Amino acid sequence: MAKTSKAKEMEGDVYYPSEQVIAQARLKDWDALAEKAGKDLEGFWSDEASELEWFKKWDKVLDDSNKPFYKWFVGAKTNIVHNAVDRHLNTHRKNQLALIWESEDGKQERTFSYFAMNREVSRMANIIKAMGVQKGERVTIYMGRVPEIVFAMLACAKIGAIHSVVFGGFSVDSLQGRIDDSESKLVITCDGSYQNGKIVELKNIVDEAVKRCPSVENIIVVKRTGQPVNMEAGRDHWYHDMCALPIANGKCATEVMDAEDPLFILYTSGSTGKPKAILHTHGGYMVGTYSTLKYVFDINDKDRWWCTADPGWITGHSYIVYGPMVAGATSMLFEGGPTFPYPNRWWQVVERYGITVFYTAPTAIRGLMRFGEAWPNKHDLSSLRLLGSVGEPINPEAWKWYFRVIGKDKCPIMDTWWQTETGAFMIAPTPVVPLKPGSGTRPFFGQEAEIVDEQGNPVPDDTEGYLTLKNPWPAMLRTIYGDDARYVNQYWTKYPGRYTTGDSAKRDKDGYYWIIGRVDDVIKVSGHRLGTAEVESALVSHPAVAEAAAIGLPHEVKGQAIHTFVLLRSGFSPSPELAEELRQHVSTHMGPIARPEDVKFLDKLPKTRSGKIMRRVLKARAQGLPEGDISTLED
Ligand code: WTA
Numbered sequence: 001m002a003k004t005s006k007a008k009e010m011e012g013d014v015y016y017p018s019e020q021v022i023a024q025a026r027l028k029d030w031d032a033l034a035e036k037a038g039k040d041l042e043g044f045w046s047d048e049a050s051e052l053e054w055f056k057k058w059d060k061v062l063d064d065s066n067k068p069f070y071k072w073f074v075g076a077k078t079n080i081v082h083n084a085v086d087r088h089l090n091t092h093r094k095n096q097l098a099l100i101w102e103s104e105d106g107k108q109e110r111t112f113s114y115f116a117m118n119r120e121v122s123r124m125a126n127i128i129k130a131m132g133v134q135k136g137e138r139v140t141i142y143m144g145r146v147p148e149i150v151f152a153m154l155a156c157a158k159i160g161a162i163h164s165v166v167f168g169g170f171s172v173d174s175l176q177g178r179i180d181d182s183e184s185k186l187v188i189t190c191d192g193s194y195q196n197g198k199i200v201e202l203k204n205i206v207d208e209a210v211k212r213c214p215s216v217e218n219i220i221v222v223k224r225t226g227q228p229v230n231m232e233a234g235r236d237h238w239y240h241d242m243c244a245l246p247i248a249n250g251k252c253a254t255e256v257m258d259a260e261d262p263l264f265i266l267y268t269s270g271s272t273g274k275p276k277a278i279l280h281t282h283g284g285y286m287v288g289t290y291s292t293l294k295y296v297f298d299i300n301d302k303d304r305w306w307c308t309a310d311p312g313w314i315t316g317h318s319y320i321v322y323g324p325m326v327a328g329a330t331s332m333l334f335e336g337g338p339t340f341p342y343p344n345r346w347w348q349v350v351e352r353y354g355i356t357v358f359y360t361a362p363t364a365i366r367g368l369m370r371f372g373e374a375w376p377n378k379h380d381l382s383s384l385r386l387l388g389s390v391g392e393p394i395n396p397e398a399w400k401w402y403f404r405v406i407g408k409d410k411c412p413i414m415d416t417w418w419q420t421e422t423g424a425f426m427i428a429p430t431p432v433v434p435l436k437p438g439s440g441t442r443p444f445f446g447q448e449a450e451i452v453d454e455q456g457n458p459v460p461d462d463t464e465g466y467l468t469l470k471n472p473w474p475a476m477l478r479t480i481y482g483d484d485a486r487y488v489n490q491y492w493t494k495y496p497g498r499y500t501t502g503d504s505a506k507r508d509k510d511g512y513y514w515i516i517g518r519v520d521d522v523i524k525v526s527g528h529r530l531g532t533a534e535v536e537s538a539l540v541s542h543p544a545v546a547e548a549a550a551i552g553l554p555h556e557v558k559g560q561a562i563h564t565f566v567l568l569r570s571g572f573s574p575s576p577e578l579a580e581e582l583r584q585h586v587s588t589h590m591g592p593i594a595r596p597e598d599v600k601f602l603d604k605l606p607k608t609r610s611g612k613i614m615r616r617v618l619k620a621r622a623q624g625l626p627e628g629d630i631s632t633l634e635d
Contacts, residue, residue: 013396017412022296024385025431026298033163035213043447045072045474049283050292050542052326053087054078055256068492069479070472072284073259075221080263080286081158082254084325085121086593088114093301097330100304100353101147104336110147114328117154120249126147126252127242131186131218135255140184141167141476142175142206144193148222148239149311149323152188157282158526160255163264164277167312168193168202169528170591173538176209177274178267182217182481183381192225196340203229231408234403235582238381259283267480268312269418269522269531270490274523277481278314278420288424288475289323292444296414296428297326304383307316308330308346314420316392318475319359323424334356343371347379358406359414361527363396365604366534366557373405380480388432389413391527392559393515394429399437415440416514419501420529421491423475429590438513447471451507456495464516467505468498495589513578521615523552523560528593534617535562535596538589542582546570548603549613550596561597565618567605574601608632 017025037044042061045147046563049058050601055165059075098117101110105168112120119258133139139156141163149165156163164182166175179187189206192199203221210216220231223238228475231238242248263285265277271565293299300635305324309315311333324331332353336344350358353479389399394415417427417440417442427449443449450458459465478498479487494500504516518524521532532550547567557560566582568574579599587595606617609632620627 004120004173006078010434010436011508012436015412017408017432017434020410021412021431024154024298026300028432029297029428030433034442034445036549038448041446041471044314045287045291049073049474051285052078052083052290058259062396064472067497068256068488069484070476071260071474072281072474073287076259076283077256078259078281078283079158079160079254079257079321080326081154083286083290084152084154084322085118086208086254088328089118091328091539092494093328096301097144097327098146098325099150099331099333101333102335102349102352104340105350107125112147116323119153120147121150121154121158122250122252123243123248125348126160126247126249127220127239127245128155128161128186129252130190130242130245130247131160131220133159133161133186136162136262137347138162138164138178138182138184138589140164140166140175140187142168142187142189142202143222144190144202144224145198145310145333146193146222146224147333148188148190150333151323153311153317153441157263157374158252159597160257160261161227162262165264165266165312165317167528167591169198169310169312169593169630170197171589172205173541173589174275174534174591176212179209179213179216180513181267181274181277182265183215186220187216188220188222189219190224191229192227194225196337199225199227201227201229201443207536219537241485257282258613262478262481264317266420268314269529270520271530273533275531275534276483276486276490278477279479279481280423284474284476285318285423285508286326288473289318290326292425292428292475293319293323293327295430295445296416296425297359297388298325298431299329299357301328303329304332304354305329305357305359305390306334306350306353306355306413308334308338308364309359309361309390314423318424338368339371343368344377344378347376347381350381350384352381357386359390361391362389362394362398363392363526363557363559365374365389365394365402369401370557371538376405379511381408384408384411386414387411388416390416390418392524394438395518396437401577401635403437417513421471421477423477424473425457425471426473427515436512438543439508439514439522442510443469443513444473445570447473449505449507449513450498451505451513452495461507461509464504465535466495467503467513467515468495468521469501470498523550523562525552525560525562525593526558529621530562530594534590534596535564538586538588539564539566539582540593542585544568544578545582547605547613549615549618551619551622553597553619555597562594563622564596564599565602565605566599567602607634610635
C-alpha cells in the first residue's frame with residue numbers, strides 16, 4: 001500500500017493504509033480517540049452505549065466497588081435482542097437482510113430480513129416458553145450451522161433464558177458434561193448436520209448424552225438431514241410440528257432485562273480440570289461487540305459481513321450473531337467448510353453474495369494456500385474491502401498470501417486478538433492503522449495491555465512475558481457460572497488488580513503487540529480451543545489406559561496439533577492397532593476435532609514429586625529442546 005505522508009516511520013515490515021482506505025474510514029484519527037478513551041474510560045463507553053437503545057439508561061457506567069466483580073451500565077434496562085432485532089424494525093433496515101444462509105451443497109439459499117428475523121425469533125421464543133423455560137433458566141443448543149441456531153440463540157435471549165451453545169463438532173462426553181453442569185431443562189438440536197457431504201448424527205449424540213443428564217425435560221429437534229431418528233414421546237418434539245401450533249406465532253414481547261442479567265454461558269477449556277462456563281451479560285456484551293465491530297471492521301448497514309467461524313464458539317456468538325445484528329449489518333452463515341467439494345468453495349460464496357468484509361482463522365488460510373492461487377483466482381473477489389484474522393497468531397507468510405491473493409493488495413487485514421472471556425476484540429487495529437504482518441497492533445480504545453514477568457514487573461520492549469490487561473471493559477466475562485472462586489483464581493490472582501490472559505506476548509518499540517501463544521494447558525487446534533485435561537480424561541476412560549498426558553505441538557496447517565502419551569494397564573501391550581483405537585476413542589467421546597495426531601506408549605510419565613504430570617518436559621523432549629528446570633521432577 002502507498003505510504004501516506006502523515007504516517008510516522010515505524011520499524012520492520014509495515015503496511016500503511018492507502019489514501020482510499022483512509023478516505024472511506026469512519027474513524028480517521030486513531031490516536032485522538034485512543035487518547036480520549038485513555039483519559040476517560042467511562043466517558044468513552046458511555047458514548048458508545050448511547051448509540052444503542054435502552055429501556056432505561058444507567059445510573060453509573062462502571063461499578064468497581066467489588067473487584068474483580070465489575071458491573072457495567074448499572075441500573076440500566078435493556079435486552080440485546082431489542083438492539084439486534086427489534087429496534088431495526090422502525091428504521092430503513094426493516095426490509096434489509098439480517099442473515100443469508102447457504103447450504104453446504106450450494107443447492108439451498110435462505111435469507112431473512114430484519115422483519116423476517118423478528119418473526120422467526122419470536123416464534124421460537126414462544127415455543128421455548130411453551131416448554132416451560134423461564135427467565136434465568138439454561139437452554140443447551142447443540143446444532144449444525146443452520147439459520148435455526150441463530151433463531152434459537154436470539155429466542156433464548158429475547159425471553160431472558162440463558163443459552164449455552166455447545167459446538168456441533170463436540171461429541172457425547174463433552175455435550176453431556178456441559179448440559180449437566182448448566183442444568184439445562186431444554187436442549188435444542190437438529191436430526192443431523194452435514195460435514196463434507198457426510199451426516200453427523202446430532203440427535204443420536206444428544207440421546208446418548210441426556211441419558212446421564214437428569215435436568216433435561218424436553219428436546220426440540222430441527223429437521224435438517226431427514227434421516228430417521230429416535231423421537232421419545234413426551235420428551236422430543238419436532239420443531240416444524242411445534243411451528244404449526246397456535247402458540248408459535250410471530251409475536252412475542254422482548255423481556256426487559258437488567259444490563260447485568262446473564263445473556264449466555266459458553267464452556268471453554270481452562271488450564272486444568274473440566275471446561276468452565278464463561279458468563280456474559282446483556283448490557284456490557286452488547287455494547288462491546290457493537291463498538292468493536294463498528295471501529296475495527298468499520299461495519300455499517302450496507303455491509304455483507306462474513307465470519308466463517310461456527311456459532312458454537314465465541315467468535316460465532318459475538319461476530320456472526322450479536323455484533324453484526326446489533327450493528328444492523330447483513331451476516332452470512334455458511335453451512336459448509338472451505339474445501340468441500342473443492343478448495344474454491346469459500347470464494348464462490350464471496351463472489352455469489354458480494355461479501356464486503358471477510359473474517360477467518362489463520363489455519364484456514366494456511367490450508368487454502370496449499371491448494372494454490374488458481375482456486376481463488378477463478379472468482380471475482382472485488383467486493384471485498386477488508387479482511388480479518390482471529391484465533392491464533394497468523395504467520396507473516398500466510399498474512400501476505402491472504403493480503404495479496406484474496407485482498408488483491410487493497411484490503412487491510414484486521415488481526416484481532418481476544419478470547420471467550422473478553423467477549424470482544426481486545427487488541428486489534430482499525431482500517432487506518434499501519435499494519436505489521438503477525439501483529440494485532442495495539443489495544444482497543446480504553447484498554448491498556450502490559451507484558452510482565454513471573455513477579456508481575458513490566459518487561460522491556462521486545463521481551464517475551466505474560467500478557468495482562470489493566471482496565472475493565474464492558475464485554476468482559478462476569479464470572480465462571482457457578483464458581484466465583486475459580487473466576488477470581490484463574491484471572492485475577494496471579495497479578496492482583498489486573499486480568500491474566502493466559503497468553504505470552506512481546507511488545508515492540510512502536511507499541512505493537514505480538515502474541516506468542518498460550519502459557520497454560522490450552523491447545524489451539526485449527527483455531528479451536530481445547531484443553532489437555534479433556535483429552536486425557538477421554539483417554540483414561542478406555543480400559544487399556546492407566547494414565548495419559550496430552551500436549552500441543554506446532555503443526556504447519558493446524559497451528560497446533562494434539563500429541564498424547566499413554567501408560568497402559570497391565571495386561572495390555574503397545575501396538576499400532578491399539579494406538580489407532582485410542583485415537584478413535586478420543587474422537588468418539590470428545591469429537592473429531594480432538595482426535596490426537598499420535599499416541600505414544602511410555603513406561604513412565606515425567607511427574608513432579610507431588611504427582612503432577614510435567615507436560616512441559618514431554619513437550620521439550622518431543623521437540624528435541626532442552627528440558628529446562630527439572631529440579632521438581634521425581635527421582
Ligand atoms: C488465541 C477466540 C494470536 C490466544 C477469539 C487466546 C490469538 C485464545 C488471536 C483465545 C490472534 C485468539 N492472534 N492469538 N489474533 N486470537 N488467539 O477463547 O491464545 O477460543 O488466548 O477465543 O486464542 O481462544 P478463544
